Amino acid sequence: MYALVDCNNFYVSCERVFQPHYNGKPVVVLSNNDGCVISRSNEAKKIGIAMGVPAFKIKDLVQQHQIQVFSSNYVLYGDLSQRVMKILEHYTPNVEVYSIDEAFLNFEGHTISDYDSLGTQIQERIMSWLSIPTGIGFAPTKALAKIANKIAKKYPERTRGVYTIDTEEKRIKALKWTKIEDVWGIGFRLTKKMHLQKIVTAFDFTLPHNEAFIKKEMGVIGLRLKYELEGRSVLALNEPKTKRTIAITRSFEHDISDYKLLKERVATFASLCAEKLRLQNSCCYAVILYLQKNKYKTTDTRYSYYRLKTLSFPSNTAFSISNVAVQLLQEGYQEGELYKKAGVIVTEIIPANQKQFHLFDDENPKYQKIMEVMDAYYKKNGVRKIRLGSQDLQRTWKMKQQHLSKKYTTNFEEIIEVKCQ
Secondary structure (H helix, E strand, C coil): EEEEEEEEEHHHHHHHHCCCHHHCEEEEEEEEHHEEEEECCHHHHHHHHCCCCCCHHHHHHHHHCCCCEEECCHHHHHHHHHHHHHHHHCCCCCEEEEEECCEEEECCCCCCHHHHHHHHHHHHHHHHHHHCCCEEEECCCCHHHHHHHHHHHHHHHHHCEEECCCHHHHHHHHHHHHHHHHHHCCHHHHHHHHHHHCCEECCCCHHHHHHHHHHHHHHHHHHHHHHHHHCCCCCCCCCCCCCCCEEEEEEEEEECCCCHHHHHHHHHHHHHHHHHHHHHCCCEEEEEEEEEEECCCCCCCCCCCEEEEEEEEEECCHHHHHHHHHHHHHHCCCCCCCCEEEEEEEEEEEEHHHHHCCCCCCCCCCHHHHHHHHHHHHHHHHCCCCCCCCCCCCCCCCCCCCCCCCCCCCHHHHHCCCCCC
16 A cells, blocks of 8 residues: 655745744745745635746735745755655655655555554644644555545545545546546646547546557556556655766846856855765766856857866865866856856766776865865754855855745754743
């Protein structure tokens, strides 16, 4: 039996954990640079705030209904997500973190007589320990668990946020209720093709006469999805894998033309890539720099720039990766142009324990020691106070964040204060 645990309106829920006076009130969270809405409370949904709507288009609604607006606080969201996943590991070691707010659980080998009671227990523990509401769906397969979770969240009064597909009758009823566009893995383009084939629901998708069409359009992936919806488990939990490519790309809070400011951003992105490499015990052989100009303010027909450079030796230190990224910036920078976005990508990644040393050209061994000190400090204090000289010592991310909340769980200077009287 599988379970899909999904945190309700996760980003909004994270903000409410430390500001409970916003419970029951309309709240939205904006994307990077306060661009568009990426999370809404149920109250905001009822007002008519759509997912992905640009922030400037809802200014009147925000004032009219006194909607609380937050900038994305990914440090806070990431930390609370890890805490949710740690709680889930108390119930089974077989946990696949599917996204920042979702996880699949596999209860194979467990003797459980009442899954609804188990779901309620998991819900109550997460709510008691973290104050984050969840929806939980149980089913024999991952695809059916997705549907069960959707039903649990759609009808909270009847399901109390937990629903189990454990009979053939429930499975068929759930498939007939689910629109084809809501099936896991069916996107916008496939939905159009399905409708032309008169596949309107998930149940239609499983009918035998549609198998040839599914195989033609979706191949093996489509057949696996069909088997999953039929109740045959063919998608096992995915174990965490070492990333083959790591990228840090960000839009700037305003266009940048000054080389020194651009260099600082590139050095910071490179340093963060190196940090991620060390977290997964890897090294990289190649660095890619990405630059994007403001296409509306340039006469150049080419407004994006990619350049790759191979290192002489594999590395995961901020020194080596940053130096290469800055060299690429020197080659690609054009004076007078306005740059809107930049990024550093590391690739050709290998495990750190497979790193081969070179006789004549190798990295300074002191770099690795410095990285260990930097990582230990960051792990202990939650702030990146030790940085390269080319980085801004005050800010890691330079984005428009006019409604940013505190980093309550990762920064001692912003820890929540309790007044006792």
